[in-house]
Amino acid sequence: MSSKQRVIMLVDCQSFYASVEKSLRPELHDKPVAVAGDPERRSGIILAACPIAKSYGVTTAERLGEALGKCRELVIIKPRMQLYIDMSMQITQIYESFTDLVEPYSIDEQFLDVTGSIHLFGGPESLARQIQFKVKTITGVHTRVGIGENKILAKTACDNFAKKNESGIFELRREMLANTLWQLPINKMFMVGGRMTGHFTRLGINSIGDLAQTPLLDVKRRFRARFGKDSDIQAEVLWRVANGIDDSPVTPGTHAGEKSVGHMMTLPRDYYTRQDIRVILLELCELVARRCRSIGKMGRTLSVGCQGADYDHPTGFNRQMTMSYPSNCTNDLYYNACQLFDQRWDGLPVRRIGVSLTGFQRADEYQLVFNDTRERLGKLEAATDRLKNKYGDGVIIRAVSKTAAGQALDRAVKIGGHYK
The missing domain is CATH 1.10.150.20 (5' to 3' exonuclease, C-terminal subdomain)
Known part of the structure; x- marks a missing residue:
């Protein structure tokens, strides 16, 4: 790799959730471990499995019952998402000790552009080994490193080759593609x-x-x-x-400064009635509005989408509308979301539903409209935001969320649909 070429790495944390759990519980070092949705009910899917568990044939995304059938000794651990997020941020800080160009790709994968610092560490493979050693020493998590002159080559090197060799490191160059990829x-x-x-x-x-x-x-x-x-x-x-062609840069903060805010919810069962679905729409609008308030934005373009349970024969829709004025108030979003949903829903059962808002402007500068309730409602919602930020999302909820259709209390103890 010539000095004129970029040196990009994709660093992946092996079996991340399971590795974090095993690093904190030494007694599990030699045991097959999996992190899964609901161990108490013996239900849900496998979110992560350690290499020992994988040697029994346990795979990510399979049902917990199937995994236990393959490995009766499998230790099942309930996910702790806040712990994994904190560990991911700690690992980011480790990467930043090698380069200031670090771009998170997912909770367990990050791109590093080390072009400017590679000469300090003795070359790409030497630097990769130092990254592996430092992450392992500090966190107990093993990493695999794909190396290339761009992000696609680095990602491909990691997924297809580094994860399958003993060192966990692989450098993929364009001239190697014909005999490898x-x-x-x-x-x-x-x-x-x-x-x-x-x-x-x-x-x-x-x-x-x-x-x-x-x-x-x-x-x-x-x-x-x-x-x-x-x-x-x-x-x-x-x-x-x-062909391994990719001109995109490694961009720190690439996910900052949202251009849209959205929340999607997969429901525990099919929802058949408009009344039940409206409960979920209200909860989603509240989540979107709260996030918009936290970043000081109002939006005007509202999107609503839903989907049935059969992904091989998809049903549902995804449509957007322009509201008559920008807002970050739950009631405004909910009123328009219901209108949009009622116009497009075909009456078939719903298993997944989402709401998003875009077309942002600053929340402290907006045009007044007739019968404007944004300032009054904004003060009320700001008060509930402060309560939730201090005491948790479940400290105050709408009465309708206490019905059988509501999911707010269950989501209050979860992050991204998984337990904190």
Whole structure:
């Protein structure tokens, strides 16, 4: 890798949730451990499994009952999301001791641009080993490192090669693609899931090399025939991934300064009635409005979406509307969300529903309208925000959330749908 090329790393924490739990409980060191949704009920799915558990065939996202069938000795631990978030932020600080260009990709993966500091650490692999040692020593978590001249190569190097070798380090260069990445089946490519694999198979593209070596214009032509005239961008993105082409920078704070705020909720059962669904809409609008108030924004473009339980035969909709004035008041959002939902819902059962707000402006500067209640309601909601920030989300809730349809109390003890 020449000195003119960027040196990008994707550092991944192995079996992150399970590794954190094992690092804090030495007695579990030699035991198969999995973090799962609801150990008490013996239900839910596996969120993370340690390497020992994986050796029994336990996999992420499988049902807890299936995992226990494979490994009766499996130690099941309830997730502690706040702990994992805190540990992730601590690991970020470790990465920042090697470079100031650190971009979180997920709770357990982060991109590092070490181009400017690589000369201080003896080269890419030497630096990767030092990162692994420091993270392991301080947190007990083992990391794998993919290295490349851009983010796609680094991510690909980590997912397809570093995770599968003993050192947990792999450097993928463009000139190596033909003998490494291109030999893999198309379903191993970043951004390609089961459904897209099926599409590629029908297009006669079975390996990553098949896609990479097909001229871009031909890929676009095939995509248009299958997906329609607006598929050119998707075709080019996937073709560039297969060829290891990526010009995007590693950008610290890339997720700061939200341009939209949204919340999505997967429900514990199918919701059939408009009355029950409106309870969830109100809870979601309250979450969105509270987040907007916390960042000092009002929004005007409201989106509502819902989906049924059968993802192979999807039902539902996702639509947006422009409200008559910008707001971050729960009642305003809820009134408009109900209107939008009632216009689009086809009456089929709902298992997932979401609300988001965009079109932001500053909350301290807005045009008054006739019968404007934003200032009065804003003071009331600011008071409830302070209570929740101090005592927790469950300290005060709307009465309707105490009905059988309500989920606010359950979500109050969770982060991202999982226990804190």
